[in-house]
Amino acid sequence: MNATGSTTPRRHALLTVFLKEVKENLRDRRTLISAFLTGPLLGPLLFVMLISVTLNRELDKADKPLPVPVIGAEYAPNLLDALKAGGVVPEPAVVDPERAVRQQDADVVLRIAPDYGKAWRRGEPVQVELFFDSSRRDASAAVERVTRLVEGYSRQQGALRLVARGLSPGIAWPLQVARRDQATPQSRAVLMFALLPYFLVITLFMGGMYLAIDLTAGERERQSLEPLFANPVPRWQILCGKLAAICAFSLASLLIALLAFGVVGRLIPAERIGMELDLGLHFATNALLLMLPLVVVLATLQSMVAAFAKSYREAQTYISLLMLVPIIPSLLLSFMPIKAQAWMYAVPLLGQNLGIMQLLRGDGVTGGQLGLCVAGSAVAVILAVLVTVQLYRSEKLAISG
Amino acid sequence: MIEARNLHKAFGPVKAVDGASFVARDGEITGLLGPNGAGKTTTLRMLYTLMAPDRGEVLVDGIDAAVDPLGVRRRLGVLPDARGLYKRLTARENIDYFGRLQGLPENLLKSRGDALIAALEMGDIAARRTEGFSQGQRVKTAIARALVHDPRNVILDEPTNGLDVMATRTLRQFVRRLKAEGRCVLFSSHIMQEVGALCDRIVVIAHGRVVADESPDALRAQTGEANLEDAFVKIIGSDEGLAA
Numbered sequence: 001m002n003a004t005g006s007t008t009p010r011r012h013a014l015l016t017v018f019l020k021e022v023k024e025n026l027r028d029r030r031t032l033i034s035a036f037l038t039g040p041l042l043g044p045l046l047f048v049m050l051i052s053v054t055l056n057r058e059l060d061k062a063d064k065p066l067p068v069p070v071i072g073a074e075y076a077p078n079l080l081d082a083l084k085a086g087g088v089v090p091e092p093a094v095v096d097p098e099r100a101v102r103q104q105d106a107d108v109v110l111r112i113a114p115d116y117g118k119a120w121r122r123g124e125p126v127q128v129e130l131f132f133d134s135s136r137r138d139a140s141a142a143v144e145r146v147t148r149l150v151e152g153y154s155r156q157q158g159a160l161r162l163v164a165r166g167l168s169p170g171i172a173w174p175l176q177v178a179r180r181d182q183a184t185p186q187s188r189a190v191l192m193f194a195l196l197p198y199f200l201v202i203t204l205f206m207g208g209m210y211l212a213i214d215l216t217a218g219e220r221e222r223q224s225l226e227p228l229f230a231n232p233v234p235r236w237q238i239l240c241g242k243l244a245a246i247c248a249f250s251l252a253s254l255l256i257a258l259l260a261f262g263v264v265g266r267l268i269p270a271e272r273i274g275m276e277l278d279l280g281l282h283f284a285t286n287a288l289l290l291m292l293p294l295v296v297v298l299a300t301l302q303s304m305v306a307a308f309a310k311s312y313r314e315a316q317t318y319i320s321l322l323m324l325v326p327i328i329p330s331l332l333l334s335f336m337p338i339k340a341q342a343w344m345y346a347v348p349l350l351g352q353n354l355g356i357m358q359l360l361r362g363d364g365v366t367g368g369q370l371g372l373c374v375a376g377s378a379v380a381v382i383l384a385v386l387v388t389v390q391l392y393r394s395e396k397l398a399i400s401g
Numbered sequence: 402m403i404e405a406r407n408l409h410k411a412f413g414p415v416k417a418v419d420g421a422s423f424v425a426r427d428g429e430i431t432g433l434l435g436p437n438g439a440g441k442t443t444t445l446r447m448l449y450t451l452m453a454p455d456r457g458e459v460l461v462d463g464i465d466a467a468v469d470p471l472g473v474r475r476r477l478g479v480l481p482d483a484r485g486l487y488k489r490l491t492a493r494e495n496i497d498y499f500g501r502l503q504g505l506p507e508n509l510l511k512s513r514g515d516a517l518i519a520a521l522e523m524g525d526i527a528a529r530r531t532e533g534f535s536q537g538q539r540v541k542t543a544i545a546r547a548l549v550h551d552p553r554n555v556i557l558d559e560p561t562n563g564l565d566v567m568a569t570r571t572l573r574q575f576v577r578r579l580k581a582e583g584r585c586v587l588f589s590s591h592i593m594q595e596v597g598a599l600c601d602r603i604v605v606i607a608h609g610r611v612v613a614d615e616s617p618d619a620l621r622a623q624t625g626e627a628n629l630e631d632a633f634v635k636i637i638g639s640d641e642g643l644a645a
Contacts, residue, residue, distance in 0.1 A: 016501040020490075027489040224485030227543065230449050231502040232474040395452045399483075
């Protein structure tokens with residue numbers, strides 16, 4: 001539609017549409033719940049539960065007595081004493097250690113050979129067997145703990161034997177590995193928080209979703225688009241007013257989510273396992289800056305998809321599929337840790353993902369990265385708006401039946 | 402004044418409108434009559450610029466719709482075939498929304514809204530949300546919404562469709578009032594009685610073409626039928642899709 005000869009103040013029409021859509025949707029309970037309750041709060045809640053469970057399990061494993069079935073315990077009382085000192089609780093022998101581990105009756109089973117005592121007294125190396133299943137990740141802490149205790153005992157006894165023969169224990173260990181871990185308490189946390197950017201994107205998505213559907217496919221289904229288009233307002237202005245309303249809702253969702261993350265950030269006992277988590281004001285403002293262009297990208301994408309659909313239900317289906325898109329960068333980054341290149345910041349979603357991970361690591365985001373992020377998203381916005389304006393121009397859009 | 406000049410519109414192989422020309426004058430009620438599927442709604446949609454004609458021109462008060470669609474829409478009050486209201490807004494808010502989109506200042510918005518609500522006898526529902534409105538209440542709200550900017554020209558697509566007797570009477574009185582105010586009223590219908598009772602001029606459409614454009618009396622005289630219904634049947638060539 002050409003706007004030639006228009007005397008209607010443009011801002012006015014746009015603002016009118018925006019205010020009406022906001023007012024109307026503030027009266028819709030489903031939209032409100034999705035935008036201000038489930039959308040923004042589900043993420044932080046899920047997050048705090050997930051993290052707490054993980055952390056508590058790790059903490060438990062380190063301190064808790066560890067029951068280990070031991071076969072042939074009577075042959076090595078000293079070894080068992082050493083294990084007991086390390087928190088292992090020897091349990092009665094099992095008949096078939098392989099099966100016990102496979103059936104998850106035990107995390108790890110220790111077997112001591114009957115000739116242990118004889119070999120020990122002769123000073124010969126003896127074998128102790130550990131049965132475990134390395135594909136069971138939850139058992140790995142137990143396996144490692146028992147391994148460490150056995151090896152520690154072995155090294156200690158070895159040293160005693162050398163000393164008894166008048167030799168320095170250092171002879172047996174010509175090399176000493178000193179491990180210098182460069183992980184900071186914050187960067188250790190990152191491993192766990194790889195999904196945080198996705199949660200933020202989903203929040204944006206949920207915040208605007210019902211509006212996007214309602215304002216295009218919904219209005220079309222209710223047959224109110226045709227009367228609306230009979231008004232002397234260019235369609236692009238109507239579209240922009242609607243986009244602004246979607247953005248306002250998803251932005252509100254994001255703010256609530258950031259606030260909620262700030263609160264739960266304090267509840268997570270991250271420092272107890274040597275991690276540091278900053279979800280405070282600094283994180284929130286920077287994350288907001290990063291996500292801001294994405295608000296518009298998603299609002300436009302949702303409107304575009306909804307404009308293709310003929311009905312509310314159809315639009316809902318399409319938009320649910322669209323919701324899978326933002327998970328791609330999160331999965332990509334958590335399964336194949338790629339080194340961030342400059343251009344990646346310009347890719348919408350990927351850029352935000354990288355930026356937020358950097359914030360979590362405590363490295364901060366440079367102005368250049370932020371600029372790329374905004375520029376890349378801006379290009380996406382322009383493209384999506386152009387396509388959607390084109391869709392809005394189509395004669396078929398307004399016609400419901 | 403609304404002028405349609407040789408309008409054509411095809412959807413794929415289907416010629417919905419195939420060379421329709423007519424004029425709706427100020428201070429007159431013009432009825433667009435035709436059986437279902439004759440191309441009435443498509444013709445009206447071209448008049449209010451929702452669709453662009455494949456060929457032909459639309460002029461409203463002398464403004465070419467192809468050149469200045471916004472100017473045309475500013476001079477039109479339209480009750481489209483689709484009456485969709487915003488159900489989470491009250492009737493009043495529905496009216497105000499369109500008034501603002503028409504660029505009405507706030508003070509005028511109030512007085513125009515009040516006048517329309519009184520004229521359409523909808524004072525009892527003005528402050529209610531439109532969810533659950535009856536068909537008649539919906540049409541009244543949609544008409545008030547369409548006329549809030551006081552347009553010279555009014556297009557009503559089957560306005561009495563689905564209304565009960567009382568609502569129909571109110572609406573007819575309202576349409577006569579629009580005429581008395583000197584407006585150009587163009588409305589479509591497939592109900593002959595209504596067209597015969599209200600219109601100064603009848604444009605009969607069949608198969609996308611204008612087959613007659615006369616006053617009711619002239620139509621009767623032209624066909625030699627004293628009864629309007631018989632006159633229509635004679636013009637259209639069949640009584641399919643018409644309702645008495």
